Amino acid sequence: MRFLSSRRRHPAAKVLLLVAALFAVGALYAAVAPTEQSSAEPATSQQVTEGRELFSVNCSSCHGLNGEGTSQGPTLQGVGAAAVDFQVSTGRMPLAQPGQQAPVKPREFTDDEVAALAAFVATLGPGPAVPDSSQYSTEGLTDEQIAEGGELFRTNCSACHNFTGQGGALPEGKHAPSLVGVSNKHLYEAMLTGPQQMPVFSDEVLTSQDKRQIIAYLDALHQRPNEGGLNLGSIGPVSEGVAVWTIGIGCLIGFAVWITARGARAR
Ligand code: HEC
Ligand code: HEC
Incomplete structure (x- = not known):
């Protein structure tokens, strides 16, 4: 390959070029990828309606139809959207078995469903927002x-x-x-x-x-x-992904180039 055997450029230049290219791809991905819905956005009435339905099917058996609480679960009036977001997205809720310490388990709801549940519970009483x-x-x-x-x-x-x-x-x-x-x-x-x-x-x-x-x-x-x-843009997980992509894959490619260069010299 002519590109790789060119003597004039410093070997590190190729690696840098590759890393830069990977970074560009990663940055492009970050710009294009759908960003998470801002949790600070006010809840829509449609979210509340959807949340109420999800709640009556999945949560009301323990927490009551209006989150007033039953012998199986505490009242959710005033716990706020933040508590729901935490409990449901760590998989603690819905609790499988009353009595045990709510364990972290695979979550059962999508981001949108969690947001809807949180929006509904937030209407039950003032509490901390997500x-x-x-x-x-x-x-x-x-x-x-x-x-x-x-x-x-x-x-x-x-x-x-x-x-x-x-x-x-x-x-x-x-x-x-x-x-x-x-x-x-x-x-x-x-x-x-x-x-x-x-x-x-x-x-x-x-x-x-x-x-x-x-x-x-x-x-x-x-x-x-x-x-x-x-x-x-502080998109969190996406930019982390970019970092892993750029640094991780960049290192691998750099290593591959290095090995090739060494192999060529040994021959
Ligand atoms: C099997 C009964 C059960 C079901 C079903 C259930 N929960 Fe719970 N939930 C509990 C119990 C019990 C606790 C209290 C845990 C503790 O504090 O020890 C609790 C606690 C909570 C809390 C924390 C309250 C606080 O004071 O911070 C939230 C929020 C919550 N549940 C939301 C939900 C949502 C939303 C659903 C439906 C997706 C749900 N739960 C389904 C039993 C249940
Ligand atoms: C009195 C004991 C106690 C103190 C003090 C305490 N925690 Fe906790 N923490 C707990 C318990 C118990 C749980 C588990 C609750 C559950 O299972 O729902 C917990 C859960 C958590 C979780 C959830 C972890 C997960 O796996 O999802 C975080 C995060 C956390 N604590 C952070 C903190 C931080 C930060 C502080 C100090 C500002 C703190 N805790 C102080 C007892 C405590």
């Missing part, structure tokens, strides 16, 4: 602020979730789950709504900024790729 990505994005936080997040975590969370966020046992056979790999949104919502044994950390207890700092600390601790780190 946070929008600017609230749980960790972009722009300094190392110092992240370290402060660590302090806040050790003060407020480590008693149950362990110093490293690995989780731990609680009395009566319950447990606080590991926080490794939990999305920023679910971290924020858990603090906001306090599922089961977990206390509610309202904005008076931990401000929105405190919550962001805790999330950033956990991100750093668990070395998760920083959502929106490439700043491609």
